[in-house]
Amino acid sequence: MDAGDYDEGPMTEETKRISNVVSTKVNLASNAIAGTIAGFTSSVLTHPLDVVKTRFQVHDGRASTVPKYRSTLSALVTIGRTEGIRTLYAGLAPNLVGSTVSWGSYFYAYNYMRGYARGFPEFVDSHGQTGPLINMSCAMLAGMCTCLATNPIWLVKTRLQLQHGVSVEHRLTMTGMFSRVIRDEGFAGLYRGLVPSMMLTSHGALQFMAYEEIKKVIISYANDGDEHLSTIQTLFTATVSKTFASLVTYPSQVLRSRLQQADPAFATADPSLGPSRERYFKGTWDVFTKTL
Numbered sequence: 001m002d003a004g005d006y007d008e009g010p011m012t013e014e015t016k017r018i019s020n021v022v023s024t025k026v027n028l029a030s031n032a033i034a035g036t037i038a039g040f041t042s043s044v045l046t047h048p049l050d051v052v053k054t055r056f057q058v059h060d061g062r063a064s065t066v067p068k069y070r071s072t073l074s075a076l077v078t079i080g081r082t083e084g085i086r087t088l089y090a091g092l093a094p095n096l097v098g099s100t101v102s103w104g105s106y107f108y109a110y111n112y113m114r115g116y117a118r119g120f121p122e123f124v125d126s127h128g129q130t131g132p133l134i135n136m137s138c139a140m141l142a143g144m145c146t147c148l149a150t151n152p153i154w155l156v157k158t159r160l161q162l163q164h165g166v167s168v169e170h171r172l173t174m175t176g177m178f179s180r181v182i183r184d185e186g187f188a189g190l191y192r193g194l195v196p197s198m199m200l201t202s203h204g205a206l207q208f209m210a211y212e213e214i215k216k217v218i219i220s221y222a223n224d225g226d227e228h229l230s231t232i233q234t235l236f237t238a239t240v241s242k243t244f245a246s247l248v249t250y251p252s253q254v255l256r257s258r259l260q261q262a263d264p265a266f267a268t269a270d271p272s273l274g275p276s277r278e279r280y281f282k283g284t285w286d287v288f289t290k291t292l
Helices: 003-058 072-082 085-089 092-117 132-161 174-185 187-191 194-199 201-221 231-260 284-291
Strands: none
Touching (some): 003 072, 003 092, 003 132, 092 132, 092 174, 132 187, 174 187, 194 231, 201 231, 231 284
């Protein structure tokens, strides 16, 4: 055995290690980019429906600054006719910023945590895959980190979407709304609705858990072990997992929207709210009980 043969083994192992590290970083970057593009595209296409959803969520029939609509189609037509098509895209800027940042960071953090978990034998099965509880834990941790960073953006988006009865030229912009919230409510005002927002981190956790479990079933029973899903299989898996997560977490979205709106006690002239003009919604439990 000559010197060259003696050095070949260690050099090969080191090369493999470096290759694995580079590959992991490239995959994480790819996931972040894919998540960012997906968040940007979906936000633009579905924003009018998001405006309608927010208005439905805050209307409780007692203290609300937006009109009541009969249906989703009625809301789209009414808003477009009475307030202008631009109103259907109110809050688009913070929605784009929030979706792009949150999905990009979420995908990166989620896949990083799952990759880290795979380094512990007790967290993976015989095929090297993490189980549903580990997937859910990784998703929730990633969601909580993202939530803390983006809650002010979502609050501003909600406020912009609810600017009813204000002419287009007098409506606040994203930066203008940030300034108003800080001026009137302080920096703490940017984190109204944080508790239900934290509860909503379970949405991503439930979605990814369901996605991974459905994917495993497809790989085992439909693909004969092939881990690559077809376009139809991916669409089906994503749709079912998203629907499941939305049904479970939707009530938290209602609570968040009602907390993040400009408080009705200061935005309405309804005398039944009392002369003290105290906050109508005083916290998560208060909005929950008043919603019921």
